[in-house]
Structures are given as C-alpha cells and as structure tokens.
Amino acid sequence: MNPTNPSALAHDFMQQGYSDDCPIIDTHTHYGPYQGAYLPVMPHEKMLHALKRAGVTKALCSSHEAILGDVDFGNAMTQQAVDREPDLFLGYWVVNPRYSDAMQRLISDYENTRGFVGFKLGPEYHTYPLDGPRYAPALEYANEHRLIVLIHTWGGSAFDSPQQVATVAERYPEVALLMGHSGFGDFETSVRVARDYEHAYLELTCVYSAHDFSMLPAGSSTPVQLASSLHVNGIIEYMVEHASSNKIVFGTDMPWYSPHFAAGAIMFARIDDEARKDICYRNAEGLLERVRPTSAA
Numbered sequence: 001m002n003p004t005n006p007s008a009l010a011h012d013f014m015q016q017g018y019s020d021d022c023p024i025i026d027t028h029t030h031y032g033p034y035q036g037a038y039l040p041v042m043p044h045e046k047m048l049h050a051l052k053r054a055g056v057t058k059a060l061c062s063s064h065e066a067i068l069g070d071v072d073f074g075n076a077m078t079q080q081a082v083d084r085e086p087d088l089f090l091g092y093w094v095v096n097p098r099y100s101d102a103m104q105r106l107i108s109d110y111e112n113t114r115g116f117v118g119f120k121l122g123p124e125y126h127t128y129p130l131d132g133p134r135y136a137p138a139l140e141y142a143n144e145h146r147l148i149v150l151i152h153t154w155g156g157s158a159f160d161s162p163q164q165v166a167t168v169a170e171r172y173p174e175v176a177l178l179m180g181h182s183g184f185g186d187f188e189t190s191v192r193v194a195r196d197y198e199h200a201y202l203e204l205t206c207v208y209s210a211h212d213f214s215m216l217p218a219g220s221s222t223p224v225q226l227a228s229s230l231h232v233n234g235i236i237e238y239m240v241e242h243a244s245s246n247k248i249v250f251g252t253d254m255p256w257y258s259p260h261f262a263a264g265a266i267m268f269a270r271i272d273d274e275a276r277k278d279i280c281y282r283n284a285e286g287l288l289e290r291v292r293p294t295s296a297a
C-alpha cells in the first residue's frame with residue numbers, strides 16, 4: 001500500500017494499471033486519423049491495447065473525420081469501429097449545423113445505425129452556437145429519445161460556453177448533456193450548471209492537464225486565462241464538492257490523451273473510492289441504462 005494514498009483502487013492502478021473493482025467507461029474518445037497530427041495510439045489495434053491496459057470496458061467514440069471533415073464519411077467510419085468492436089465501442093453520431101439542409105437527413109440516417117447512443121456536437125469547431133436554431137432539430141430528437149449528447153464546451157467561447165449549455169439544458173430536459181472539457185477555463189460556471197441541472201454532466205477530458213491552449217491553431221481556440229498558472233490541481237475535488245461525484249464522467253479524447261493520465265488524476269485526487277467509482281464508471285453506466293443503443297439491421 002502506498003503510504004501517501006490509502007485508496008485500494010489507487011493501489012490496484014499503481015500495481016497493475018487497472019482495477020477490477022473500478023472499470024472505466026470513457027465517455028469521450030475519437031477514432032481514426034487526424035489531419036496534421038501524429039497520434040501514436042490511433043491505429044485500431046494500438047487503441048484497443050491502450051484502452052484494455054487501463055481497464056476501459058466501454059469507449060463512447062466519434063471519428064475525427066466526422067467532426068472536422070466529411071461528416072457522412074466520418075460517421076460511416078465511426079460505424080465501422082463500432083461494428084468491429086461492438087462490445088467496446090459505442091458511437092456518437094456527428095451532426096454539422098453548417099450543412100443545415102442536411103440536418104434532417106443526418107438525423108434520419110442516425111436511425112439506420114447500430115450501436116450508437118447519441119450525438120457529438122462541436123459548436124466551436126463548426127463556429128455555430130450551441131443554442132442557435134440550426135442545432136434545434138438534433139436536440140429535439142435527442143430530447144424525444146433521451147439520448148446522450150457530448151458537446152465540446154469551452155470557457156468564454158461564443159459557441160459553446162457553459163452558459164449556452166444552461167440555455168439548452170433548460171430547453172431539453174430529457175437529454176443527457178455531457179459538457180466536454182467541463183467548459184475549460186470557466187469551471188465555476190460549468191460546476192454550477194451541473195449542480196443546477198440534473199441532466200447536465202461534467203466531462204473530464206483535459207480538465208486535469210496543464211496545457212497552454214492559447215497555442216492551439218483551431219477548435220479549442222478561445223484563449224483561456226487561468227487565474228495564476230496553467231495548472232488546474234484541485235479541480236476534481238472542487239467539482240466533487242460543489243456538483244457532487246454523481247455529476248462527473250470520465251473522458252480522455254483518446255487517442256489524444258492517455259487513459260492512465262486521467263485515471264491517475266482521479267486516483268490521486270483527494271476524494272474517496274466511492275466518488276472515484278462514480279466518476280470512472282457508475283455515472284456513465286447509469287446514462288447507458290437510459291438509452292438503448294441503435295440497432296438497425
């Protein structure tokens with residue numbers, strides 16, 4: 001036992017890289033190549049290996065291509081990944097508001113998928129506001145079918161700020177809204193949104209990392225001013241204290257970030273093992289019980 005960390009789960013992770021008592025459901029992963037970036041664990045087998053060695057039992061995923069390139073080609077790529085590993089991957093269908101005349105078709109195409117549990121929205125990538133009318137048909141559909149919707153969110157963004165999440169949370173009470181990156185940089189507002197809306201969740205991708213996002217060329221591009229440094233130590237404790245461990249889900253942006261880095265941040269946060277289990281798998285399990293994956297023949 002590590003004398004500085006009495007957690008039995010942390011002990012398991014330190015010893016073997018995973019814990020049988022704490023499987024991981026990663027609610028934010030991507031699939032396939034990313035133009036202009038070398039991602040060492042992107043190839044299928046390497047991704048499987050990296051997920052398995054951290055005890056990830058389910059990975060909710062969308063292809064990079066669907067978000068950043070050809071949405072139809074990219075969604076088909078996600079479908080292929082799900083078909084290839086139906087016990088591991090669950091799909092997020094991407095809708096792109098920049099093709100508003102295709103929105104309705106994209107939504108009906110969703111009904112012809114297998115193993116999808118909801119939508120992934122990237123308002124900042126598509127430079128279209130989350131609370132704008134072009135997203136409404138997808139969010140209405142998600143509300144009607146009680147889907148999971150993972151949204152890229154960023155503090156201070158004109159497109160997907162936590163304040164805009166609150167607006168859609170108000171409109172669509174049946175959608176499980178996952179705030180990707182927990183509105184990075186404006187954690188206080190995100191935590192309030194997760195506390196105030198039963199169906200809004202904080203998703204941890206890159207929350208625990210110390211990055212200078214002002215250096216990124218696109219996407220997560222709204223410059224974030226963190227109070228004193230780029231470090232966000234203590235953020236998981238802050239979320240648990242103010243929003244509760246029931247409102248936080250595990251995520252990595254895999255293959256960008258390692259599930260072990262994220263697991264380490266959770267295992268070494270000053271929270272108890274029950275809270276760690278909530279974050280690593282229980283909350284996601286609860287969400288997956290609400291939504292039946294698509295099952296077109």
Ligand SMILES: [Zn+2]
Pocket residue numbers: 028030180253
């Ligand atoms: Zn992502």
